[in-house]
Amino acid sequence: GENVEQHPSTLSVQEGDSAVIKCTYSDSASNYFPWYKQELGKRPQLIIDIRSNVGEKKDQRIAVTLNKTAKHFSLHITETQPEDSAVYFCAARGGADGLTFGKGTHLIIQP
Amino acid sequence: KAGVTQTPRYLIKTRGQQVTLSCSPISGHRSVSWYQQTPGQGLQFLFEYFSETQRNKGNFPGRFSGRQFSNSRSEMNVSTLELGDSALYLCASSLFFQQGANTGELFFGEGSRLTVL
Numbered sequence: 001g002e003n004v005e006q007h008p009s010t011l012s013v014q015e016g017d018s019a020v021i022k023c024t025y026s027d028s029a030s031n032y033f034p035w036y037k038q039e040l041g042k043r044p045q046l047i048i049d050i051r052s053n054v055g056e057k058k059d060q061r062i063a064v065t066l067n068k069t070a071k072h073f074s075l076h077i078t079e080t081q082p083e084d085s086a087v088y089f090c091a092a093r094g095g096a097d098g099l100t101f102g103k104g105t106h107l108i109i110q111p
Numbered sequence: 112k113a114g115v116t117q118t119p120r121y122l123i124k125t126r127g128q129q130v131t132l133s134c135s136p137i138s139g140h141r142s143v144s145w146y147q148q149t150p151g152q153g154l155q156f157l158f159e160y161f162s163e164t165q166r167n168k169g170n171f172p173g174r175f176s177g178r179q180f181s182n183s184r185s186e187m188n189v190s191t192l193e194l195g196d197s198a199l200y201l202c203a204s205s206l207f208f209q210q211g212a213n214t215g216e217l218f219f220g221e222g223s224r225l226t227v228l
Binding site for chain 2: 043
């Protein structure tokens with residue numbers, strides 16, 4: 001089955017700086033890669049996703065890049081704000097298997 | 112439109128007991144999946160249901176089971192509880208059957224927090 005590795009487990013950045021979270025996957029058949037944000041005590045919510053026929057996708061301050069050859073994808077957050085503080089999960093899915101999540105990155109925005 | 116509703120929100124059980132958790136998806140959503148969330152392991156896929164049929168199952172022992180009803184509501188059951196089953200159990204619904212790139216946004220409930228003593 002699919003295996004998703006996520007790094008770093010904790011990331012602390014100054015407000016206004018950029019943050020990058022990286023994930024690798026093992027199954028070359030995976031073709032859907034979402035990112036979920038979970039604020040403390042709340043439910044995970046989708047913030048952006050990318051399919052394997054696209055190399056990059058942007059939504060305001062958030063972007064995701066996908067390198068199918070290397071089997072890795074990354075989340076980029078620019079001009080970080082206090083409300084970006086949360087746990088971020090990457091995930092991958094291929095075929096009919098369930099969605100496999102990484103173990104999460106705790107993003108801390110320092111004022 | 113009401114979100115995904117999970118009951119109960121909190122429960123405490125002792126080892127060896129069994130537990131049933133309930134999930135009501137967003138109206139019109141036909142796919143329901145379950146995840147176990149623990150601090151060290153993140154979100155782990157349990158199973159996925161569509162049209163009352165289990166479509167996928169994660170790598171969990173047979174003590175974990177589930178079902179989906181004709182109104183898309185779903186239940187999961189854990190029998191012979193162990194200490195390691197303590198976790199937040201999240202249910203997620205989506206509009207259609209999730210398969211590969213034909214995968215849409217998952218809408219999560221707030222979860223059922225199970226503590227096993």
